[in-house]
Each structure stands twice: as C-alpha cells, then as structure tokens.
Amino acid sequence: MSIFDKRLKGVRAPHCKNTMDCATQKMPVPDKVFICMSQHMGPPCDVLVKPGDEVKVGQVIGDSAAFLSAPVHSSVSGKVTGIEEIIMPNGTRTKTVVIETDKQQTYHESVKKPQVTDRASFLAAVRNAGLVGLGGAGFPTHIKFNPRNLNEVDTLIINGAECEPYITSDYRTMMERGEDVMMGIQAVMKYLDIPNCIIAIEENKPKGIARMQELAKGLPGVKVQPLPSRYPQGAEKVLIYETTGRVVPEGKLPADVNCIVSNITTIAHLALYLKEGIPLITKCVTVDGGAIAKPQNVEALIGTPIKDVIDFCGGYAKEPRKLLMGGPMMGTALYDDTYPILKNNNAILAFDESLAETQPETPCIRCGRCVRSCPVKLMPLRMEEAFLKDDYQGLQEYKVNLCIECGCCSYVCPAKRQLVQTNRLAKARLRKWMQEQNAKEGGKK
Amino acid sequence: MTQNLVITSSPHIRAKDTTRSIMLDVLIALCPALIASVIWFGPRALLVSAVCVGASVLFEYLYRKLMHLDMTIGDLSAAVTGLLLAFNLPSSIPLWMAVIGCFVSIVIVKQLFGGLGKNFANPAIVGRIVLLVSFATPMTNWPVPLSADAVTGPTPLGVVGAMAAGVDASSSATAEVIALPSYLDMFLGKIGGSLGETCTLALLIGFVYLVARKVITVTEPLAFIGTVFVLSWLLGADPVFHILAGGVMLGAIFMGTDYVTTPTTELGRLIFGIGAGVLTVIIRLYGSYPEGVSFAILIMNIVTPHIDNLTRIKALGAEGGKKA
Structure with a gap:
C-alpha cells in the first residue's frame, strides 16, 4: 500500500483449500483413455502407434524431434482403437491416441530403473520420464534443467507455493511423497551441481512446511522457506524475487539469474522414475469447486476423461455451469467434460451457477x-x-x-x-x- | 455432450467490491458529516443535501435515457457527486441554484465528457466553482451555526481575509461573530462555512472508515493536509487554524481522493496532495478569494494526466533506463 513497500504485490484471494486433508485416492483404470500429443509447451509429438496396436504401460506412444518437447507414454495397457483429433480448450487441434484398456496394467519392457551415472545420462533420464512443468505451464523439464549457463546456476527453487485457490495436489505430494521430493532434489543438486535448494511453500500450509523441514534436516544446502499467502507467490518471476531477491530481466530466463525453478510434484515424479523407471503416467488432481458431490484429491491415469474422474468423485452434486482445468485464477474453462486429464493438470473444478455468473463490465473508474x-x-x-x-x-x-x-x-x-x-x-x-x-x-x- | 457450460477467460473468481459498493462506502463515510451539518445548520442542511442528491441522480437518469445510453444511476456515483456538491454549499442557498449546480456537475462536467470515468475534473468541484462565480453573494452568505433565525456571518477564513485587508471589523455585523472561533469549535464544526465542510471530527471519522475499507489510501489526504500545515506555518500563518478552517478536510479526504480525477499511483497521489496543499495556501494567503481548496483541486485535476505520465511504474525486470 505504501510507496515505500518493496514487496511485490498480489491479491489475497480466498484460499478455499477444502481438500487439504483428503488423502489422494487412486482411481481405477478407466475403460478408455485419450492420450493427447500436446501436453507440453512446444510442438506436439508425432504419434508412434497405429490403430490396432497393442500397447503397454510406460510405452512411448508419442515423441518429437523438436528441441522443446517431451515424449508421451501410454498410461495403460490395451489396444489402440483410433487416432482422433480433438480441439484443445485453447482452440487448437491436436492428435489424440485412444486406447481401450485391458485393465491388466502390464508394464512395457522399457520400464526399468534407469542407469544414471553422470549429467548426460541424468538429463536423458529426465527426458525419458516425459517430465514437464506440472505447475501448469508444461515446460519440458529436461530443457529447463539444461540451460546454457548451467555452471553458473547456484540455486534450485522448488515451487510448493500452490497459490491458486482450491488446489491442494502439491500439498498432498508434500505430505504423501515427501521422501520422493527429497530424493529428487538430491539427484538434481548432485547431477546438475547446484549447491543450494530452497523449497518455497505458502504459509497457509503449516503442516507441509513442517514436514518438508523435518525431511530436509541433515541435507546440506536444502532449506524450506515459508512464503506469505498472497497470490501469485508461485508465479516463477515472483517466486524467484521472493526467495532470492533476484529480478529476472525482460526477455530472460530464470537461469539468467542463476536459478532453476521446478514444481514440487515434478520433482517427486522424477524420483519415481529414477527409482523404478515409471514415467509420468499418473497425475494427482484436486477435484473440487462446489458442484462436485465428494471433493477430493484423485490420482488418475493421464488420458482419463474428466467425466470419469468426476464420476469417481460421486458425480455432480449440482448442475455444473463452469468446468475448469486448473485453478480459478489461471485455469482454462472447458467446453465439456469428455476432455482428458493432461500431464500438467492439477485440478478439475466444477462451479455451479453462483460462481459461473459473468458480471457485466462497467466503465473504468481509474481506482488504480x-x-x-x-x-x-x-x-x-x-x-x-x-x-x-x-x-x-x-x-x-x-x-x-x-x-x-x-x-x-x-x-x-x-x-x-x-x-x-x-x-x-x-x-x-x-x-x-x-x-x-x-x-x-x-x-x- | 452439451452441458451449457460458461466459457470465459480467466480469472474465474472476482473480488466482491464493485463500483457500486465503493460509491456506497463513500456515501456511508459522508454520513457523519451530514449529521454534523444538520446539528449545526438545522434541517435545511438536510434539505439542500436531499435536493442535490435527487437532482444529480435525475439529471444522470434523464441524460442517459435521452442519449439512449446504458443506465448508470445504479452505480451511485451521481448520488456521491450530489452529496459532495451539497457539502460545498451554504445551507441557506436557494434550492434552484443548487439544482443548477447539479446540472453543471452531472451533465456538463461528467456526462458530456463520456460519463463515469471519463470526466477530467471533479464534477462537484466544478459545480461549486460555477455557482461561486455566478452567484457570489448567496454562495458566500454563511449561516451561523445553531441560529434559528437565519443569521449569517463570515467564515473564519473570511474573518482572517478581512483582517488582512484591513477592513474595520466593527463596521460589519455583530462583534461576537467576527471574533475568531476556538480550535475546539472549529474541530467540532461550530463555525460558518459550507454545510458539510465545517465538522473536522465527522470528516475524520469518514476518513478512517474509507481507509479501513481500503477505498482510499492515506497518501493523498496526508500529503494535502500536511502541506497546508507546514506551508502555512512557514509563511507565518497559524497552521492549526488553516487545516481546520474551510474545505481542507473535505477536499483532502473526499475530493482529492476521487479516483477518476486524481493520479492512479501512490507517488502520483503524493504529488497531487502536495500540489493541492501548496495551491490552497497560496490562494488563501495571497489570492483575492479567502478560500482556495476548490481551485487547488481543480488545477491539480487538470494536471493529473501529466502526473500520471511522470509517475509511470517501472515493470519488474523491464529494460533499465527508460521510463515505464
């Protein structure tokens, strides 16, 4: 408020973290999955399978030679029944592999603990895991981990701010997969030779902060930093400023101020891949928003239609008038609920009439x-x-x-x-x- | 599947405040001063306020209707303008003059420039200035507080002005009225003046309410009042008298914080407050008019776009050197 206040601004949006204490429920394998070829920032992947092919869990079914890309894996075992084109919520069209599941969930032979010995093999493993920024942007992680000036990078920032209202899936990662998070952090620090790590968490998650502090004890260079509960603490530039005081210049990347930022769930998935070779095929999403019968956190296979996830949560309690992929501040409104879960999905919110209402614009009163x-x-x-x-x-x-x-x-x-x-x-x-x-x-x- | 889903751009939730709720807060903040005006100047203060609010809303309604524009009286901004204009008038003003003031404020200053958000000057201030220069006598006939028989006398600033001009005090009205009031009387509003401006206490209550509700920030009022205090002291006048007298409180708290006609950044608001304070003191001490708040705010309204341009904020990480 004051002109002397040096902190960055933001808004005190309502938290609505109703599902904080809902342990993640694993969803059964759906009848069909729709795996989209564009689940990352960058050009979409090419489809590597054709209708009639048998696929197994963890099998690469889409990949691209483009620099900014990440492979797409099958999340199920079953039979490819078609390659469809679907319209993304942003209006672009993208190819989608439709797989009829056999519910056996047999793993593909490629799913095995990767051999990681040095930086190159580590980065290759990150790519093979199909990891993208799970906070929402979907930036391919292996690109993020390999900036031109990697030698100068001195701080790894783990984004556990989860500043969007409603969403608690990253919080559940902290509570349920804390060891994975620490293992992932240590691997990144070791292979990328980064001396410091800051795990940044908003103050509205005191248990998450305590849990991370406990696990970080004895890990050299790793510290937990509570952030004020002010949206958008989790926005990359804001997070870097709040944790290190560094300002990312116009047109530059976090690495230019010697930081690498990664979402906390991305790091947990990285650990899972390093341990067992299981690529990114599941995603924990918060299902909430008022029109859902049983709001909760659900671990769903990537490609599961949103409708199935909502049915798993007891279906709609009220008539949904707005369906969001992501949080209420930055999420995308969907045109129907047949759309599949993507890698960078962290919430499905269904709003009833009261929250779907669009208020008419009135003239700007220059209030500032x-x-x-x-x-x-x-x-x-x-x-x-x-x-x-x-x-x-x-x-x-x-x-x-x-x-x-x-x-x-x-x-x-x-x-x-x-x-x-x-x-x-x-x-x-x-x-x-x-x-x-x-x-x-x-x-x- | 067709679900009749609403598709909009993010964000999908909005803060509760609306233009209407902000204007309602301003009206609530003006209530203590309205009550004080009725205590000191009797029911006619209420009548003038009601006529101004009614006329302002009516003019806005008629203009929007005749011009086939969206109806905007629901945002309450016309009611705020009407009440502020009333606060700037003596309670003895003939009602038809008050209605002319409302016409100037709403139709000429606000609607002809495009309605809410587009006016370059504070409608109530211009309405008052037009009335002041058009009807100088009734606009400066100040009823004496608590007088049943419509006795009029000068404002404290008028007294000081007359003294400075060397007018023989004994030649006008009663000697009792001519004496300068105590600070306590000025703080409570028991002095001559426009009906809503005299009670500093009531205006400060409104100020605290607006700040607590985050409708305004403290920057501009403090800069305005502080500048009047310091500058009048530096120039050898009584600083406490100058911040309690006339329209400084009303102007600083309610007119200089009008969103539309003042800068949008805190630095800009600071500059606005200091500028308005300096102009007020200069007009009071050296100008022909005893009071300068209205002119000071009007002049600062006019330079507001320039202040806005000079106080652009540098974006986080924007390429250095250049403004904005």
Whole structure:
C-alpha cells in the first residue's frame, strides 16, 4: 500500500483449500483413455502407434524431434482403437491416441530403473520420464534443467507455493511423497551441481512446511522457506524475487539469474522414475469447486476423461455451469467434460451457477487497484487504454509483454473489466504489429 | 455432450467490491458529516443535501435515457457527486441554484465528457466553482451555526481575509461573530462555512472508515493536509487554524481522493496532495478569494494526466533506463 513497500504485490484471494486433508485416492483404470500429443509447451509429438496396436504401460506412444518437447507414454495397457483429433480448450487441434484398456496394467519392457551415472545420462533420464512443468505451464523439464549457463546456476527453487485457490495436489505430494521430493532434489543438486535448494511453500500450509523441514534436516544446502499467502507467490518471476531477491530481466530466463525453478510434484515424479523407471503416467488432481458431490484429491491415469474422474468423485452434486482445468485464477474453462486429464493438470473444478455468473463490465473508474495488485508492477488500466486506442507504441512502453497473466488485475477490478483477457489480446496484436513493422523496415532496405 | 457450460477467460473468481459498493462506502463515510451539518445548520442542511442528491441522480437518469445510453444511476456515483456538491454549499442557498449546480456537475462536467470515468475534473468541484462565480453573494452568505433565525456571518477564513485587508471589523455585523472561533469549535464544526465542510471530527471519522475499507489510501489526504500545515506555518500563518478552517478536510479526504480525477499511483497521489496543499495556501494567503481548496483541486485535476505520465511504474525486470 505504501510507496515505500518493496514487496511485490498480489491479491489475497480466498484460499478455499477444502481438500487439504483428503488423502489422494487412486482411481481405477478407466475403460478408455485419450492420450493427447500436446501436453507440453512446444510442438506436439508425432504419434508412434497405429490403430490396432497393442500397447503397454510406460510405452512411448508419442515423441518429437523438436528441441522443446517431451515424449508421451501410454498410461495403460490395451489396444489402440483410433487416432482422433480433438480441439484443445485453447482452440487448437491436436492428435489424440485412444486406447481401450485391458485393465491388466502390464508394464512395457522399457520400464526399468534407469542407469544414471553422470549429467548426460541424468538429463536423458529426465527426458525419458516425459517430465514437464506440472505447475501448469508444461515446460519440458529436461530443457529447463539444461540451460546454457548451467555452471553458473547456484540455486534450485522448488515451487510448493500452490497459490491458486482450491488446489491442494502439491500439498498432498508434500505430505504423501515427501521422501520422493527429497530424493529428487538430491539427484538434481548432485547431477546438475547446484549447491543450494530452497523449497518455497505458502504459509497457509503449516503442516507441509513442517514436514518438508523435518525431511530436509541433515541435507546440506536444502532449506524450506515459508512464503506469505498472497497470490501469485508461485508465479516463477515472483517466486524467484521472493526467495532470492533476484529480478529476472525482460526477455530472460530464470537461469539468467542463476536459478532453476521446478514444481514440487515434478520433482517427486522424477524420483519415481529414477527409482523404478515409471514415467509420468499418473497425475494427482484436486477435484473440487462446489458442484462436485465428494471433493477430493484423485490420482488418475493421464488420458482419463474428466467425466470419469468426476464420476469417481460421486458425480455432480449440482448442475455444473463452469468446468475448469486448473485453478480459478489461471485455469482454462472447458467446453465439456469428455476432455482428458493432461500431464500438467492439477485440478478439475466444477462451479455451479453462483460462481459461473459473468458480471457485466462497467466503465473504468481509474481506482488504480489493478496497478497496486500487479505482481510484476504493470499498469493494466493504462495498457487497456492503449489497447482500445490501437496504440501499439503505448503497449510497448507499458510492457504488456511482461504480463504473466496471473489474473490479479481482473480479480480486484471493481468495474469487472476483463483486464487479463485484454492483455492477452494486446500481446498477440503487438507481436503481429512488430512483425509488420519489421517487414516494412526490411522492405525499405 | 452439451452441458451449457460458461466459457470465459480467466480469472474465474472476482473480488466482491464493485463500483457500486465503493460509491456506497463513500456515501456511508459522508454520513457523519451530514449529521454534523444538520446539528449545526438545522434541517435545511438536510434539505439542500436531499435536493442535490435527487437532482444529480435525475439529471444522470434523464441524460442517459435521452442519449439512449446504458443506465448508470445504479452505480451511485451521481448520488456521491450530489452529496459532495451539497457539502460545498451554504445551507441557506436557494434550492434552484443548487439544482443548477447539479446540472453543471452531472451533465456538463461528467456526462458530456463520456460519463463515469471519463470526466477530467471533479464534477462537484466544478459545480461549486460555477455557482461561486455566478452567484457570489448567496454562495458566500454563511449561516451561523445553531441560529434559528437565519443569521449569517463570515467564515473564519473570511474573518482572517478581512483582517488582512484591513477592513474595520466593527463596521460589519455583530462583534461576537467576527471574533475568531476556538480550535475546539472549529474541530467540532461550530463555525460558518459550507454545510458539510465545517465538522473536522465527522470528516475524520469518514476518513478512517474509507481507509479501513481500503477505498482510499492515506497518501493523498496526508500529503494535502500536511502541506497546508507546514506551508502555512512557514509563511507565518497559524497552521492549526488553516487545516481546520474551510474545505481542507473535505477536499483532502473526499475530493482529492476521487479516483477518476486524481493520479492512479501512490507517488502520483503524493504529488497531487502536495500540489493541492501548496495551491490552497497560496490562494488563501495571497489570492483575492479567502478560500482556495476548490481551485487547488481543480488545477491539480487538470494536471493529473501529466502526473500520471511522470509517475509511470517501472515493470519488474523491464529494460533499465527508460521510463515505464
């Protein structure tokens, strides 16, 4: 609030962590799984199987030669019945392998403890595990673990902030798979030669903090840092600033300030792969949101239709009017519930009428709440003004490209303006405008 | 499967505050001062307030209706403007003049520029200034507190101004009224003045309420009041008198914090408060008008876009050197 306050801003969103004490329930194998070829940031994988093929658990069924990619594994054993194209919630189309399960869950011969002896074999193992950032962004982990300046990286930050309301799946990882987390951390520190590790957890999870502190005892260089419960502590740039005081410059990556950030569940899955060779085929998701009969944490096989997961949780208690993949601040609204679970899914939220209501936009009253809440110190109201005027230079000056789309500005706006949506559009249009400008300049030469 | 699901962009939850709830908070914060005005100036203070609120809402309704625009009276901003304008008028003002003030505020200053959020100056301030220059006499006929028979006298600032101008005090009205009031009377509002501005105590209660409800931050009011205090002291005037007299409290707490016409950043609000404080003291001590709060705020309203441009915030990690 004060102009002298150096902490980053954010919002005190309601926590709604209703499922904190719900131990993860393992879901039975569904009749059919739909495994999507685009579950990471980067180009989608090529399908490596064809209809009629028999597949087993852990078998690679999709991979890509592209730099920014991670292989996709079958989460079940059974028979491929088709390769379908589905529309992702963001509007793009992607290939999906449909597998009819035999419920035997027989493992593929490739599932065995990997031989990890040095950095190269470690990074290969990370890739083979199919790991991506499970916090939501889905950035391939082996790329993240191998920045150009790896030798300069001195801090591994484990993101256990889980700042989104409702979601408790990372908290369950801390409570149920704490040993895996520590094993994963030690492996990363050892093979990437990183001396320090900070496990960052929001204060609203005191038991999680205590558990991690207990397990981190005696591990050199590993410390647990409680974070204020202020959304979005878990946003990468915010997290790096809060834990190390370092500021990631525009257009740079965390590694440029000598940090690598990884989600806590990603690390737990890494440990599982290093121990048993089981790649990323299951995902713990928080199923909640008010319209679900029995809100809980569910460990589901990747590719399980959301409908099956919701049925496992007792189905809908009320008529759902909004279905979200992810948290309420940054999650994506789904058009139906047949969509499958992806690697980077951490929650399924079903809202009833009361929360699905869209409030009409009213004129901006320039209250400045968006400015005061922005964690990366942008001025959403000025960016909106520039956007509405097609003022691309203004958008550049106000640095719309630095928006992390956390949603704080829209959340606090008393006029209910869609500020984040405007920023997204503005970013896309600005990119196009800059390309056009470059083309024009090129033409002159 | 068709489920009639709502698809929107994130975030999917919103904070409870709305424009309407903020305006309602401002109205609530103005209530103590309204009660004080009725105590000191009698039921006519309430009548003037009611007429101003009613007329403002009516003008907004008629304008939006005639221009086929969305109906906006529900956001309560017109009611706030009406009440603030009333607070800036003497309780003895002829009602038709008050209605003209409302017309200027709502139709000319607010709606003609595009309605809520688009006006460059505080509607209530401009409404008051137009009335002041148009109807100088009724606008400066200040009823004496607790007087049943509509006795009028000068405001404390008027007294100081008259003294400074060397006017013989004994030539006007009763000597009792001419004497400067005590600090306690000024704090409680038992002085001549616009109906809502005199009771510092009531205005401060409103201030605490607005800060507690996070409707406003303390930056601008403290900068405004602090500047008036320090500068009047530096220039040899009585600092306590100057922050208690006239419209400083009302202006600093309720007009200088109007979102639309003041800067959006805390640094900008600090500059706004200091600027308004400096202008107020200069007008009071050296200008022809005894009171300068309205003009000070209007001038700062006009430079607000420039303050906003100068106080852009540097984004986290933005390339160094350049602003914004």
